[in-house]
Amino acid sequence: MLLEVVLIFLSTAILLVIYFRWNYGTLEKLGIPVVETHFLLGSQSDFHKIIGHERDYEWFETHGEIYGVYNGRQPEIHIVDPEIVRQILITDFSKFVNRSFDLGTKASSVLCEIMDFIKDDKWRTVRATLSPMFTTAKLKRLNMDMIGATDNILNLLMNDVASAPNKILQDYNIYGDLFAIVLDATARCTLNIKIQNPRSPDNDFAKAVLELTPQKSFFMATVLNIFPELEE
Numbered sequence: 001m002l003l004e005v006v007l008i009f010l011s012t013a014i015l016l017v018i019y020f021r022w023n024y025g026t027l028e029k030l031g032i033p034v035v036e037t038h039f040l041l042g043s044q045s046d047f048h049k050i051i052g053h054e055r056d057y058e059w060f061e062t063h064g065e066i067y068g069v070y071n072g073r074q075p076e077i078h079i080v081d082p083e084i085v086r087q088i089l090i091t092d093f094s095k096f097v098n099r100s101f102d103l104g105t106k107a108s109s110v111l112c113e114i115m116d117f118i119k120d121d122k123w124r125t126v127r128a129t130l131s132p133m134f135t136t137a138k139l140k141r142l143n144m145d146m147i148g149a150t151d152n153i154l155n156l157l158m159n160d161v162a163s164a165p166n167k168i169l170q171d172y173n174i175y176g177d178l179f180a181i182v183l184d185a186t187a188r189c190t191l192n193i194k195i196q197n198p199r200s201p202d203n204d205f206a207k208a209v210l211e212l213t214p215q216k217s218f219f220m221a222t223v224l225n226i227f228p229e230l231e232e
């Protein structure tokens with residue numbers, strides 16, 4: 001009996017190790033430098049402790065313009081060469097369908113229709129239709145909209161500081177203001193409307209956006225990163 005329990009335990013452990021390490025070696029075979037991996041958890045087992053883009057920059061400095069990373073079990077190639085990025089995103093875009101993240105089955109059907117999440121030929125069609133809309137002139141206008149939304153919140157923030165005791169803000173919630181900036185910039189860029197009071201959680205646009213996004217706990221996000229199949 002004891003022997004059987006030990007055997008079952010051991011074989012489960014071995015199977016899990018094989019599952020976690022299944023893709024190791026894929027990137028190495030391509031002959032590109034690969035970021036050192038954890039025994040089980042891919043290149044980045046501490047991503048709850050670090051700032052993603054700073055880590056990316058360190059990797060770029062150590063490994064160069066093209067390097068491999070295991071994101072959990074998922075092999076990824078990171079590219080920093082602007083010419084190759086241009087080829088992937090513009091010249092040969094139709095060969096690079098499917099973004100690397102999925103919403104899962106619980107997401108709202110409206111959200112599933114946006115470009116980040118549609119797949120294959122549907123993505124190609126939408127992408128080819130949208131491309132001509134993003135002319136340099138249009139992008140400049142969107143940029144102005146984003147700057148406008150940012151300035152708006154920055155001005156409110158400066159007023160808050162000016163009227164705070166000793167000009168020091170207590171308990172300032174930066175996430176609230178970042179959300180307000182993104183919200184207002186989105187409304188300006190997509191619908192050409194300004195949100196009256198972007199800081200208030202009661203405005204209809206904020207409510208609509210929050211309704212669209214599935215709330216996932218941080219722990220679940222980590223688990224799903226390793227076992228994407230669970231999302232179904």
Ligand SMILES: *[C@@H]1O[C@H](CO)[C@@H](O)[C@H](O)[C@H]1NC(C)=O
Nearest residue numbers: 095096097098099118119120
């Ligand atoms: C894109 O994703 C869909 C759905 O997950 C899948 O069926 C298809 O094979 C993927 N296409 C490519 C080129 O990986």
